Amino acid sequence: MKKENIKIKTKLNINKTKVGKTSLIMSLVSEEFPDEVPLRAEEITIPADVTPERVPTHIVDYSEAEQSDEQLNQEISKANVICIVYSVNNKKSIEKVSLLLNVLILLSGHRVPLILVGNKSDLVEHSSMETILPIMNQYSEIETCVECSAKNLKNISELFYYAQKAVLHPTGPLYSPEEKEMKPSCIKALTRIFKISDLDNDGILNDNELNFFQVRAVFFSCLHTQTCFNIPLAPQALEDVKNVVRKNMSDGVKDNGLTLKGFLFLHTLFIQRGRHETTWTVLRRFGYDDDLELTQEYLFPLFKIPPDCTTELNHNAYLFLQSVFDKYDKDRDCALSPDELKDLFKVFPYMPWGPDVNNTVCTNEQGWITYQGYLSQWTLTTYLDVQRCLEYLGYLGYSIIQEQESQAAAITITRNKRIDLQKKQTQRGVFRCNVLGARGSGKSGFLQAFLGRNLARQKRIREDRKSYYAISTTYVYGQEKYLLLHEVLPDFEFLSEADLACDVVCLVYDISNPRSFEYCAKVYKKHFLDSKTPCVIIAAKSDLHEARQYYSLSPLDFCRKHKLHPPQLFTCNTDEAPSKDIYTKLTTMAMYPILLDWFSLRWLNEIKFFFTFIFLTTSLRHMTQADLKSSTFWLRASVGATVFAVLGFAMYKALLKQR
Secondary structure, three states, rough: OOOOEEEEEEOOOOOOOOHHHHHHHHHHHHOOOOOOOOOOOOOOOEEEHHHOOOOEEEEEEOOOOOOOHHHHHHHHHHEEOOOOOOOOOOOOHHHHHHHHHHHHHHOOOOOOOEEEEEOOHHHOOOOOOHHHHHHHOOOEEEEEEEEOOOOOOHHHHHHHHHHHHHHHHHOOEEOOOOEEEEOOOHHHHHHHHHHHHHHOOOOOOOOHHHHHHHHHHHHHHHOOOOOOOOOOOHHHHHOOOOOOHHHHHOOOEOOOOHHHHHHHHHHHHHHHHOHHHHHHHHHHHEOOOOOOEEOOOHHHHOOOOOOOEEEEEOOOHHHHHHHHHHHHOOOOEEEEEEEHHHHHHHHHOOOOOOHHHHHHEEEEEEEOOHHHHHHHHHHHHHHHHHHHHHHHHHOOOOHHHHOOOOOOHHEEEOOOOOHHHHOOOOOOOOOEEEEEEEEOOHHHHHHHHHHOOOOOOOOOOHHOOOEEEEEEEEEEOOOOEEEEEEEOOHHHOOOOOHHHHHOEEEEEEEEEOOOOOOHHHHHHHHHOOOOOOOOOEEEEEEOOOOOOOOOOOOOHHHHOOOOOOOEEEEEOOOOOOOOOOHHHHHHHHHOOOOOHHHHHHHHHHHHHHHHHHHHHHHHHHHHOOHHOOOOOHHHHHHHHHHHHHHHHHHHHHHHHHHO
C-alpha cells in the first residue's frame, strides 16, 4: 500500500519577500545553514533507507524567478504533497497563504495533501499558530502546520517527515476536523474490521481478540510504551487500553471487553493525537486503499488456472468456513436463518447470495440454508467462478485470520482431467453433471430431488427463484464427494462448449410424453456419440403411464444399440424424499469413467455368464441324479464357476487393452 516514491513540492509564497524555502531544503541535506543560497535548489532524492517510512522521497524546489506558471502547473500535477512556506515574521507573507491555497487547489485538479510551513521561527518569540488555525480549519486539504527554522535547524527533519506522513497516512479520508469525528467511510471500514475480529460474534472484543490486532494488525501500540510488533500485549497493557476507554465513555467496555463504540473511540483518539498511522496500519492490513475501498490486489490476487483443470476449496478453507458458520449460527440449529445470514454478510458491501441459492442447496423444513447447504454453495462458487470466491473470502478476512499471504491459499487446482483418465484415478472432490432434455421432461424436478425435495415441496418454489444448479454430497466407496447438477436450457442448435463440458451427462425424457425422447436421442448422436463422457438416460415421471415414443427406436433399443445402460426409471412424486441412488451412480461414473464404462461392463457380464453356462451345461450332462444331490458336486460347481469367472475377467482386460 505504500507509495513507491513520494514527490514533495515546496512553493514560494506569491510575493517578492524571501521566505527561506530553498534554505530549508539545503539545511536538510547539509545539516547546516548555507552561506550562499541559490534561487532554486536542484531536485533532491532522499533514499528509502534513511527515511522513517522506508520510501524514496523526491524534493522539488520552485522559483518564481526562474520558472514559468506552466512549469509550476506540471510540477503540481506530479506532486504527492505540497509544502507552502511562509515567513512567521512577515504578516503579508501569512496573509497571502489563503490566496495561494485557492490557486493551488484549483490547479491541482485532485486532492493533494498540503503542509503549511512557517519558517524563520528563530527571528520571533511568538507563534503564528493563532493566525494560521482559522485557515487550517477552512481547508480540509491542509494536513498540518509546522513552524521551523532553516538557520538553527529547528524541526527541519520533522517537516519532511510530516510531508511523507501526509502521503502515506493522510488525515482527510479518516477524520473531519470541522465535525471533530471520523468520517462515515472510515466508520464503515472499521466496523467491518471489528466484526471480522469478533471471532465469537458476541459484539465484544475480549483479551484474546484484542491481541489479535497487536499480533496481526499492529494495534494499540501508540497507547502504551510497549511498541513491539507481532507480540501479544501484556495483561496490564490491555487493562490500560480499556481504562482509557472507560474514562471517556460509559458503554465502551462491556464484560471486560471492548465494544464497537469503544473500538471506534480508540481510533478517533489515535487520529486526534496525531497517530493516525496506527489506524492506517490496521486499515491497510485489512485490504483498504487511500480512498477506504478494498483494493483489487486484496480482493483478486493473481491466480492462474491451467486448461482442463478445476478449482476446489482445500481442507483449511473448509475449516475456516465452518468456523464462520458456527460464529453466526447463534441458535445452534445447524441452519442459517434469514437474520443470521444477513448478519454474516454485513462484512460484504452487498448481499452475495440471492433467493435462488435456497433452491440450489439443501435447506431445512423452514427453507433455511443448512450447514451442508452452506458448504455446498461455497463449493459451487469455487468451482464455477473462483474469482468470485476469492472476492468473498477477502470480505470475510480469510488471509488475516488464517495468516496467509492472500486468500488464494484457500484454493486447490485439480490435476488435468486427461491425466486422471490415463491413471484411472482422481483426487478431485467435485464432479459436474450436465442435465439435458426437452422442455417439460422433468429436468428441474431431477435437480430438486437431489436436494431431498419431492414434488409437493417443489411446487412451492416460485418461478423467479428457480435455480439451474443443484449441489450436494454423495458417498462413493465411503468417500464424500460433491455432485454438481447443471440444467442446460433445451436449445438444441446453440449448445456451447460450457453446456457440454462436464464429467457425466444425464439425458432426461418424460415417459408420458411420446415426443420427449427424440430430443435426447438427437443430442446424444450429435454431441456425445464419439465422446468419452459417460452418459445416462433418465426415464423421468415413472409414476405416470408410459407412452410409446415416436422416435424410430424405443429408449431401451436405443441404449442397446449405442451400448448405454438401460434407461433409469425416476420419479420425484413420492411421499418422502426421493431416492438418491441414481445420484450416487452418476458420481461413481464421473469418478471412474473408464473403469465403469457401461459397454465394458455389459460385455464383462456376458463373458462371465457364457463361461458359467458352458461349465454347468457340461457338468450336468455327465451327472447322475445322486450326484446332483451330492454336496461335493455343488462345491466343485462353485469352484469351477469362480475359475471361469476369473478367466472371463482376464479376457475382458485383454479386450479393454485392445480398445
